[in-house]
Amino acid sequence: MEEVLNVLPPYIVSKIKESITASELNELEEIRLRVHRPTEVVLTSRSIMIDSIQLTQEESKRFLARITQHSVYRLEEELKRGFITLPGGHRIGLSGSVNIQDGMVKAISHVSSFNIRVARAIIGSAQMISPMIMDNHSNVLNTLIVGPPKTGKTTILRDIIRQISDAENGFQHHRVGLIDERNEIAATLNGIPQQPVGNRTDVMSDCPKAEGIIMMIRSMSPEVIVVDEIGHEKDSQGLLEAVYAGVKLICSVHGESIEDIQKRPSIQALIRERAIERFVFLDRLSPPGTVKNVYNHRFEEIKRAERIRSVQHEMDRHAAHPVHVHVGRNR
Structure with a gap:
């Protein structure tokens, strides 16, 4: 969980923590950031929209640079795949305008949505199977x-x-x-x-x-x-x-x-x-x-x-x- 919170701007982390309880933070499954639209927080038991968190285009660019560690090469490779993997196995899915070259996806440009998926292994989930x-x-x-x-x-x-x-x-x-x-x-x-x-x-x-x-x-x-x-x-x-x-x-x-x-x-x-x-x-x-x-x-x-x-x-x-x-x- 800390790996996810560490990549987010501090004000977003604060507003999320203000909107859910401490126990619900442990149920966090996804954080969906969308440019000029409310942020969606998906929990195990419910989903909420936070109107006070709406990324600007400039914030979107800065966030993308941060999660790709300001690496042009990594940015190109990640945009081809459509997601970025964080330490701990967490993943950030990307959505926006798709560039096509020779019938193949070359990259996603003008990223407008980020889906931060929290990864948690459930040890023992196959116990009965x-x-x-x-x-x-x-x-x-x-x-x-x-x-x-x-x-x-x-x-x-x-x-x-x-x-x-x-x-x-x-x-x-x-x-x-x-x-x-x-x-x-x-x-x-x-x-x-x-x-x-x-x-x-x-x-x-x-x-x-x-x-x-x-x-x-x-x-x-x-x-x-x-x-x-x-x-x-x-x-x-x-x-x-x-x-x-x-x-x-x-x-x-x-x-x-x-x-x-x-x-x-x-x-x-x-x-x-x-x-x-x-x-x-x-x-x-x-x-x-x-x-x-x-x-x-x-x-x-x-x-x-x-x-x-x-x-x-x-x-x-x-x-x-x-x-x-x-x-x-x-x-």
């Missing part, structure tokens, strides 16, 4: 986590990676290769993960998934590959290459039902080859990370009673190694 995605020998099963936006897919993936990498919650330890195309899971800064992804995890950030998978297999010999939000058919082809190489998969996709994912061209190859051994569906109507259904590769539901027995068995086995949960941002 992990036993459902391992076999009787505590090895990883190829898993697809399915859910609409804001159901906690990224948060769950991050904690699964950490548990697999550090042999927690019943897993055997494995070398994990994380292809973090949007740099949201590990939130690397100068190549160094700012979020807890485990001691045996290697990260390739800001890299297209399909290319990154092949590069990771060749260079780091991972036992498990993890990617977030499969979006293209070539992503599935890359994941199949990993399966054929004997590497296990953990990945996610947007969706709400079996019918949704069966219709998505981007994952048809994985379904057709029965590469996925567990489909974990998250519930959009419950708190982020809540499991609604779990299915095997034939889309046969693993009954709730079976899942509870499996989870309880693993929790009993590892009761001597409790997982401490830190409540924070769910994404």
Whole structure:
């Protein structure tokens, strides 16, 4: 949190603290600054508009220079990606006029909106899911986590990676290769993960998934590959290459039902080859990370009673190694 407050002008920090309680400050998820419009503060429980904070164009330029550390090179690179990563894994999204060159985004000019997203890892958020995605020998099963936006897919993936990498919650330890195309899971800064992804995890950030998978297999010999939000058919082809190489998969996709994912061209190859051994569906109507259904590769539901027995068995086995949960941002 301090990393976020330190980049903001002091008067903005003061007005935010005047508008919310001390306990609500710990619930802070986003601060949305917009030129000539009120600032929006998004909390876990509510969202408020602060009319007294309205950036001028000159303030916007100064803030952009501050968060890019007055580096022209960094400014150019960050404006191409549309966001800036801060120490601690926090991210500032940028919006404004987009410059196009040869059909590609060259940069965002005249930045008019900043979305400061507070990153908090929730240690133990995958506690109840992990036993459902391992076999009787505590090895990883190829898993697809399915859910609409804001159901906690990224948060769950991050904690699964950490548990697999550090042999927690019943897993055997494995070398994990994380292809973090949007740099949201590990939130690397100068190549160094700012979020807890485990001691045996290697990260390739800001890299297209399909290319990154092949590069990771060749260079780091991972036992498990993890990617977030499969979006293209070539992503599935890359994941199949990993399966054929004997590497296990953990990945996610947007969706709400079996019918949704069966219709998505981007994952048809994985379904057709029965590469996925567990489909974990998250519930959009419950708190982020809540499991609604779990299915095997034939889309046969693993009954709730079976899942509870499996989870309880693993929790009993590892009761001597409790997982401490830190409540924070769910994404």
